[in-house]
Amino acid sequence: MKRTSRARARLAAAGAALALTATACGGSGGAGGGTETLNMGALFAMTGEGSFYGDVMSKGSQLAVDQVNSGGGAHGYTFELQVEDHRSGQVDAAVSAARKLLNVDGATVLLSSFTAPTVAVQPLAVDQGVLLLNGGGVGSDLVGKENLYNNRMLGAQLLPAMVSWSAERHNAQRVATIFWNDAAGRSDNEAVKQGCQQAGCQVVAEEPHAIGTTDYSAQLARIRSANPDMLVIGSYGNDVGYIIQQARRVGLTVPIIGNEWTPDAAKIAGQAMEGYTAIIDRFDPATSDPEGKAFAQEYERRYGEEPEFYAANYYDLTRFVLPALIKMAGDAGEDPTEPGVLAAEMATAVEQGHEFDTVYGESMTFNQDGTVVKPAAVFEADGQGQITPIATFEDGRIVMPGG
């Protein structure tokens, strides 16, 4: 008798739990309900030479996911993030990982990074009606691709102005370039030529190199031989640190500029980084903007380090862009987990000039070609691992404070 009562009580409890679960899952995604799951996939460089990027990008997006979920979800949807590794830009690894994310994990949105992997998975995203968001890759190949939107300012957007401004600033007539031998680096090299054309300088050496190289003696010997008076780097990650370190060690004292800076590269270059200027997305962890401040504080509390702009970009995509699109879908009576819905909402948002929130202190908008309009700035590095903004990028021009 006693045993039967206990069994009944358990059965009743289980039934109640089941009923509660069914109620929770059966909702149509009412605001703040957090009742359905939206699967997100991320393709990051978790291993290999670019693993710094994977580390910060996954931290930024995971923080946003956790904040969205702990706040009750985004307009009825909680996020589940699955991160896969493209091994620092390997296209085949990226495609395999994307297939897994799309076909096994059921991702509705893909966060991607690096140019080549993003371009490689874009057709899959189109086939399956998935929105593809890139916050790291910078190559021109990312422009004008269906379903693909980039919230990292691309090399082609920033470098021509940077080169032209720097050539005038340093009175440089002879410019050398060293860059990744991939889509991103090659488009950066073209952007440098474009900038030089504007400034009337001459590109006297063009040195592509394999991604992840640590010895640049051959490239630097050829660059020195060309006797440039400015060096432009179109490389990324640790490579920037190695190039600057070795350029200074072999007596190349000319100004060095680029469109990348990471704390890891600064660690590698050490004191040699002093004076290097880079034009990058203008994120400042010491910002007074409430959203930016809250993000920086929480990131630092959780991970024990300051966020930089790549973490900020993926945070923005997950924390602000995606919830805004989900809301738009909900308002239109659409289910954002259905193929094509989020991509269509993004296209509509872009067409309407929708301003998305960011942690940059200003909102951002996207162009029809998938490029972003957001704050960017020129930073100057010291030899102690820090950077300071010295000019801003406005309407395609670089503007000094007060100028």
Add this chain to the structure above:
Amino acid sequence: MIHPATAIHPATADFGPAPQLAFDGLLVGSFYAMLAVSFGIIFSTTRTFHFAHALTFTVGAYAGVVAAEAGLPFWSAVLLGALAAAFFGVASDLLVYRPLRRRQAKQLNIFLASLGFLIAGEAVVQYVFGPNSRPLPSVPVTGVQFGSLATSSLQILIAVVSWLFVLLVAAFLRWSKYGLAIRGVESNAVLADAFGVSRTLIFVLVFFIGSFLAGAGGVLFAARDTATPGMGLEPLLAAFIAVFIGGIGSIAGAAVGGLVLGFAESLGAIVLPGYLTNIVAFVILFLVLVVRPRGLLAPRTT
């Protein structure tokens, strides 16, 4: 507004930087020479294709970095890294290769085991130390100029230390009792057995010496660049190619092979873009294998 990138065409011959490239070749070739000796002494004596030698290099580098981060002076970090690598190398032989040899495993099986060991080991290094690069702190580096030739004080130091280690190993093999035993096992292991030379002890010894050199190389490499989990593979491939260019079983051959490789890779940049100069290494290896299969300086076998 945004233009697609155009292809970069291979550079035409430019002899302007040739002296600098030759100088760089000498410096990097010296480092390759040491690594070639470190790999060559193990391979020629034990006939073990120790692909995980790359992992030994990495272990030495990280041990050196940890030592330097703990405040030890640079040379202590180099010594500690070399010793850690030496013991790791010996452990690799005892725990991975010896059981396989006992079971009469074929060369291919040993190679595959070594490859797996390398992949697993790199993953463990990444798990323990993280994926990001770890620079060796407090290494004083200054630029050095010899007329139009430029390099860093560290590159010079690496070259000097490399040759010092090569000469020490050569002297050890030439004049010490154990060196004679190593040469005995290398040329005829069965006969050496008959003379009471312990093959087990000799294998441990060559793994210790070769791994010590690799570890020292790893720390020096980390001082020049940084330590990363996958840092060992490229130097190992250079060492491996240099051994085959110079000839298996010859310390002088390995050293010369390293130098040839360094010069070839560096001077290749006269006609090729920097990212294609690795091709030169394989072209030379191919030519040596076709024209002189035993290598440039290997003793003629009877």
